[in-house]
Amino acid sequence: MRKLLLEHISEPGIETFDVYRKKGGYASVEKSLKTMTPDQVTEQVKASGLRGRGGAGFPAGMKWSFLDRKSDKPRYLVCNADESEPGTFKDRYLMEKIPHLLIEGMITSSYALGAKTSYIYIRGEYMYIVRILEKAIEEAYAAGFLGKNILGTEYSLDLYVHPGAGAYICGEETALLESLEGKRGNPRLKPPFPAIAGLYASPTVVNNVETIAAVVPIINLSGDEYAKIGLGKSTGTKLISASGHINKSGVYEIELGLPVEEFIYSDQYCGGVWKGRKLKAVVAGGSSVPILPAELILKTAKGEPRLMTYESLSDGGFISGTMLGSGGFIVMDETTSIVKNLYTFARFYHHESCGQCSPCREGTGWMEKILHRLHHGHGRKEDIDILVDVAKKIEGNTICPLGDAAAWPVASAIRHFRSEFEECVNNSMKVKELVH
Amino acid sequence: MAKVVIDGTEIEVADGITILNAARQLGGHSVPPAMCYYSTLKGSGGKCRVCLVKVAQGSAKDPRPMPKLVASCSTPVADGMVIQNLTSPEVLEARKGVVEFLLINHPLDCPICDQAGECDLQNLAYEHGVGKTRYEEERRKFEKIDIGDKIKLHMTRCILCYRCTMVANQLTDNRVHGVLNRGDASEISTYIEKAVDNDFSGNMIDVCPVGALTDKTFRFKSRVWFTKPMDAHRNCTKCSGKVVLWMKDNEVLRVSARKDQYGEVKEFICNECRYDHKSATDWTIEGPRHIDRHSVIAQNHYEKTDLLTLKKEIERQIEFQKGKPLPEPNRTLAE
Amino acid sequence: MELKFSNNTLSLVNKIIKRYPEGKQKSALLPVLHLAQSEFDGWLSPEVMDYVASLLTIKPIEVYEVATFYSMFNLKPVGKNLLEVCRTGPCWLRGAEDMVAHIERKLNIKAGETSADGNFTLKTVECLGSCGSAPMLQCGANYYENLTEEKIDQLIEKLRDKGVRSSYLKSVEINS
Numbered sequence: 001m002r003k004l005l006l007e008h009i010s011e012p013g014i015e016t017f018d019v020y021r022k023k024g025g026y027a028s029v030e031k032s033l034k035t036m037t038p039d040q041v042t043e044q045v046k047a048s049g050l051r052g053r054g055g056a057g058f059p060a061g062m063k064w065s066f067l068d069r070k071s072d073k074p075r076y077l078v079c080n081a082d083e084s085e086p087g088t089f090k091d092r093y094l095m096e097k098i099p100h101l102l103i104e105g106m107i108t109s110s111y112a113l114g115a116k117t118s119y120i121y122i123r124g125e126y127m128y129i130v131r132i133l134e135k136a137i138e139e140a141y142a143a144g145f146l147g148k149n150i151l152g153t154e155y156s157l158d159l160y161v162h163p164g165a166g167a168y169i170c171g172e173e174t175a176l177l178e179s180l181e182g183k184r185g186n187p188r189l190k191p192p193f194p195a196i197a198g199l200y201a202s203p204t205v206v207n208n209v210e211t212i213a214a215v216v217p218i219i220n221l222s223g224d225e226y227a228k229i230g231l232g233k234s235t236g237t238k239l240i241s242a243s244g245h246i247n248k249s250g251v252y253e254i255e256l257g258l259p260v261e262e263f264i265y266s267d268q269y270c271g272g273v274w275k276g277r278k279l280k281a282v283v284a285g286g287s288s289v290p291i292l293p294a295e296l297i298l299k300t301a302k303g304e305p306r307l308m309t310y311e312s313l314s315d316g317g318f319i320s321g322t323m324l325g326s327g328g329f330i331v332m333d334e335t336t337s338i339v340k341n342l343y344t345f346a347r348f349y350h351h352e353s354c355g356q357c358s359p360c361r362e363g364t365g366w367m368e369k370i371l372h373r374l375h376h377g378h379g380r381k382e383d384i385d386i387l388v389d390v391a392k393k394i395e396g397n398t399i400c401p402l403g404d405a406a407a408w409p410v411a412s413a414i415r416h417f418r419s420e421f422e423e424c425v426n427n428s429m430k431v432k433e434l435v436h
Numbered sequence: 437m438a439k440v441v442i443d444g445t446e447i448e449v450a451d452g453i454t455i456l457n458a459a460r461q462l463g464g465h466s467v468p469p470a471m472c473y474y475s476t477l478k479g480s481g482g483k484c485r486v487c488l489v490k491v492a493q494g495s496a497k498d499p500r501p502m503p504k505l506v507a508s509c510s511t512p513v514a515d516g517m518v519i520q521n522l523t524s525p526e527v528l529e530a531r532k533g534v535v536e537f538l539l540i541n542h543p544l545d546c547p548i549c550d551q552a553g554e555c556d557l558q559n560l561a562y563e564h565g566v567g568k569t570r571y572e573e574e575r576r577k578f579e580k581i582d583i584g585d586k587i588k589l590h591m592t593r594c595i596l597c598y599r600c601t602m603v604a605n606q607l608t609d610n611r612v613h614g615v616l617n618r619g620d621a622s623e624i625s626t627y628i629e630k631a632v633d634n635d636f637s638g639n640m641i642d643v644c645p646v647g648a649l650t651d652k653t654f655r656f657k658s659r660v661w662f663t664k665p666m667d668a669h670r671n672c673t674k675c676s677g678k679v680v681l682w683m684k685d686n687e688v689l690r691v692s693a694r695k696d697q698y699g700e701v702k703e704f705i706c707n708e709c710r711y712d713h714k715s716a717t718d719w720t721i722e723g724p725r726h727i728d729r730h731s732v733i734a735q736n737h738y739e740k741t742d743l744l745t746l747k748k749e750i751e752r753q754i755e756f757q758k759g760k761p762l763p764e765p766n767r768t769l770a771e
Numbered sequence: 772m773e774l775k776f777s778n779n780t781l782s783l784v785n786k787i788i789k790r791y792p793e794g795k796q797k798s799a800l801l802p803v804l805h806l807a808q809s810e811f812d813g814w815l816s817p818e819v820m821d822y823v824a825s826l827l828t829i830k831p832i833e834v835y836e837v838a839t840f841y842s843m844f845n846l847k848p849v850g851k852n853l854l855e856v857c858r859t860g861p862c863w864l865r866g867a868e869d870m871v872a873h874i875e876r877k878l879n880i881k882a883g884e885t886s887a888d889g890n891f892t893l894k895t896v897e898c899l900g901s902c903g904s905a906p907m908l909q910c911g912a913n914y915y916e917n918l919t920e921e922k923i924d925q926l927i928e929k930l931r932d933k934g935v936r937s938s939y940l941k942s943v944e945i946n947s
Contacts, residue, residue: 083900084898084900085898086859086860086898086902087861087898087902088900088902089903091900092901117792119790123900124805124841124843124939125843125900126900127939128912128913158790162801162802163805164801164841165804165805165841165843166841166842166844167618167841168897168898179801180798181795181798182797182799182800182837183797183833183836184615184618184836185840189481189510200795241902242903243861243864243865243903244861244864244865244902245864249902249905283860287860328902330861330864330902332864336864341860341863341864344858344859344860344863347859347897348860350619350620351619351842351897352619353618353619353620354618354619354840355596355618355619355621355622356483356596357482357483357484357485358483358484358485358534358537358538358595358596359533359537361537361619361620361622362538362540363537364619364620365541365619366540366571366573369573370573380572382570389533392533393530393534393536393537396504396505397504397505397530397533397534398485399483399507610830611830611832612830612831612832614833614835614836616835616836616839616840618839618840626832627817627831627832
């Protein structure tokens with residue numbers, strides 16, 4: 001299977017400029033700065049069909065084209081390295097192992113967008129990677145790929161790493177920009193969108209680490225060639241973070257279109273469910289996306305094999321499908337308590353809600369409290385209906401997508417595993433009877 | 437100018453204003469409630485989500501409906517936009533949810549709260565909430581504290597509208613309080629003990645939609661519906677001097693700024709007017725103030741609210757929800 | 772004693788401020804708070820925050836608002852080694868709760884508490900992006916992954932002997 005991002009990952013010393021360069025690194029910078037106009041770079045990204053790898057899957061080229069190029073304010077590219085979605089650790093892997101790929105992508109992308117200063121906003125917990133990135137940036141400056149008149153061209157760029165300090169919400173692009181401005185990570189009201197008024201109210205593009213890294217092979221191969229890789233509208237390769245009850249957890253670069261079954265059971269990837277157990281459920285795209293039971297993750301409701309693509313994973317909508325999301329692939333074996341797993345997710349979203357808008361601030365805490373009771377044997381018979389209703393009343397009614405992200409796991413777990421929740425309630429009732 | 441339709445009524449409004457302000461120009465029952473938006477405070481709005489409305493048609497140019505309900509206080513109108521407030525069951529359902537969210541951690545201590553009778557949350561719950569709670573978990577608790585010698589902070593009652601922080605930012609020169617912590621642990625606080633002390637700090641009390649910030653000089657003196665609000669003014673060098681005196685017989689129990697029908701102060705007043713002139717002789721009294729928004733006060737002292745109209749409107753909405761055709765513009769859309 | 776960064780740190784602060792456009796020095800707040808927490812005993816006292824406010828010429832309340840929002844800032848003193856154990860879904864699936872229980876027994880404290888000798892504080896945290904190497908804990912800049920009870924025992928002994936305060940920046944100097 002073709003690798004575009006991690007091709008040289010096992011090359012000793014690939015984290016250094018010299019080895020990275022020897023392996024063909026920084027070719028996209030040379031190609032774009034010397035032979036292409038910024039708009040031509042953007043056109044290639046558009047042609048590639050690349051979709052945002054952070055989770056939303058929005059076409060990257062289109063996002064770039066929204067950038068207000070007429071404004072007389074400076075333009076910014078900000079890399080979203082605030083990877084915090086439970087189940088997702090691919091950006092960490094990429095930045096740690098092959099930091100120059102991100103730096104190269106940042107330079108090429110900044111050139112396309114006309115940014116003179118760019119930032120990498122990285123979650124504070126990844127502080128050790130800050131040092132790795134800063135070392136790589138230093139090397140790139142020394143080699144003339146950053147700073148004034150890059151490769152002798154008119155183009156100049158400064159690149160900085162900015163650490164966060166512990167807040168999942170800063171992965172939402174406007175919360176990230178607030179945080180980068182030294183404020184609380186409260187998402188902004190939109191419009192205006194960052195493309196018009198982002199960092200310091202200037203036109204800004206915010207892209208995920210993997211999205212920016214993917215610009216490198218797109219420029220090297222051409223957008224059209226990149227678009228041939230993958231399946232349909234799911235072009236290119238995707239980094240999948242595999243975790244949970246599998247034999248081989250880790251980060252895998254797959255060509256989009258790979259059957260889910262192969263990903264779970266092939267020794268090339270997850271190597272099957274651990275301890276010889278049966279598969280119970282999968283959360284395929286990070287904790288926010290709907291959970292699916294084994295039969296629906298392997299095959300769609302129509303009985304077709306489920307594929308690792310944006311389209312196939314969402315086949316059936318939220319009734320029988322899910323989303324590719326960030327590619328955080330969490331596998332659960334037959335012994336897993338869906339209620340308990342959901343409780344940990346609900347606790348996570350409650351902990352991470354910024355508290356700005358009322359449905360999310362109040363609703364996430366409410367859901368956690370109910371699930372805590374359910375899981376600890378203090379369920380009430382109305383609990384399940386209240387959970388479903390609270391999730392419904394959060395969904396779509398909040399300032400930012402964290403509300404949806406908190407609601408979807410609850411709604412889907414009850415949709416597909418209702419009997420487990422009912423069992424919790426029934427057990428609680430029995431305990432109550434015994435006590436009285 | 438932009439032509440928009442709100443709950444079936446067309447109105448022409450200035451380009452770029454928000455849906456909420458367009459609705460306010462129209463007036464009546466189509467005006468969405470607002471708990472955090474405050475027209476005289478820059479950057480307010482968008483947070484409480486009670487003003488959510490449905491945009492059934494985005495604009496004349498792009499008639500597609502907006503995929504989600506939008507906050508009417510922060511969404512600009514477009515020419516040809518069709519908006520549903522009370523005529524959308526989806527909106528009423530979402531709003532009911534938001535009211536419930538605002539109440540689950542609220543102490544519901546109206547019987548001992550000074551704001552009772554003029555509380556936006558009380559009115560909202562009265563109009564949109566349900567009489568019973570489904571919330572049986574523990575409620576969030578905070579100690580009540582003094583912030584300065586004139587203002588009491590009951591954080592348990594706060595709905596985190598952020599208005600008071602905006603008053604401090606926009607009306608005073610040194611904000612010492614803000615929103616601390618995050619999620620449902622967020623609180624209004626000075627963090628370390630600090631007095632909020634500034635010529636205009638008292639306006640924090642007036643912009644607070646609930647009883648989180650109350651005037652210590654008025655605390656427990658009287659239920660607000662036993663007072664008679666009077667418009668009054670004095671010559672003041674710091675502010676307009678235009679106030680409302682909340683009187684009992686000839687005694688001035690409280691001085692506040694004048695709020696419009698949406699509970700908003702257009703002319704903020706200084707602390708001297710608010711706290712230091714509690715004698716009727718300090719003021720030129722203009723006459724009784726018409727309070728037409730605050731249900732409890734209005735029902736007991738002043739013009740009768742048009743309960744009959746309200747009842748009719750609610751019945752009309754129920755009919756819509758039963759599947760009867762929607763008003764004119766939407767029917768055109770469906771056909 | 773007047774609170775002040777070392778000269779080295781001060782020059783680093785000035786370097787960090789220059790990353791942002793003129794007048795946008797507030798942007799440096801998170802990186803500078805990290806430096807402050809690392810230099811001033813692992814937590815942010817009101818005095819430390821006031822000092823940071825003065826360095827960045829912003830109001831103290833602006834620092835309090837931010838410091839209380841982000842989970843990596845300690846607003847109370849913590850033990851020399853802050854053990855942060857992830858317990859979100861993927862870590863829970865791989866036994867994070869057992870790891871927490873083991874540390875609790877070993878140090879005779881509950882999550883959120885500090886050991887009597889002041890050496891360790893145990894904190895449970897949400898997803899740290901180490902799901903594929905769960906269970907895990909973070910101490911300072913280091914991630915300790917694929918944990919077992921034995922590994923935890925070794926780690927605790929090692930940290931106890933070391934006797935220096937853990938820091939997210941330890942061995943990690945921003946922009947050095």
